[in-house]
Amino acid sequence: MRLTRIAGVVSAFALTTVLALTGAGAASAEPLAATGYVALGDSYSSGVGSGSYDSASGNCKRSTKAYPQLWAAAHAPSSFAFTACSGARTDDVLAGQLGPLNSATGLVSISIGGNDAGFGDTMSTCALSSESECLAALATAGSYISSTLGGRLDTVYAAISAKAPAAHVVVLGYPRLYKLDGSCVVGLSEKERSTINATADALDSVIAQRAAAHGFSFGDVRTAFTGHEICSGSAWLHSVTLPVDESYHPTATGQSSGYLPVFQSLA
Structure with missing residues (x-):
């Protein structure tokens, strides 16, 4: 026994x-920690205006000097997918950018909404047409922002959460383009510049509200760009340029000293 x-x-x-x-x-x-990083969005995230474009990205114009590339190079995430694309709207994000998202995605960045509101066409109108036509185009953009954009952002943000449920999502906004009473002596009127800035504020307000509703962090870059707007004498933003698609976009310094620190503080 x-x-x-x-x-x-x-x-x-x-x-x-x-x-x-x-x-x-x-x-x-x-479970393994979710540590991959996926960068979504439009030209402000792909790096249009900063040069050094990856030829493989074609018309998406993804730059090695864009804030997602700079952050990934400094932090070495377990994986990095860069799908942001010049000209992207919310529908383009849904149709072609979400593929890399999965349960291992720990961080997502995105800037989106400006093209939905007609940012490019509106700025072209302001640059090439009369003050009244510019203000009318800005009013149309403002109406879209207040009535329609929020719902489109909700659809994108919900899709991100569904595909990458463990991810921390940082939504980046847009800077004010102009320093008022600045150094510019030609070009748009002060009323046009002021209205453009006010429309950017309205855009950022809706983006921030919808991001918060989904539990995402909002990166407000307006403070970072203060003193570095067009007409500031130390601009981190292009005015009208050739090629024209780089107009009104951050320079390489705007990416590294404007967008990157804001994203890094929230990532």
């Missing part, structure tokens, strides 16, 4: 040891 009891104790000890070594006794294995 004594030998049988000793044998049972030894067997139980051996089984416990095996379970401990293999983890078979645990209720469930700890």
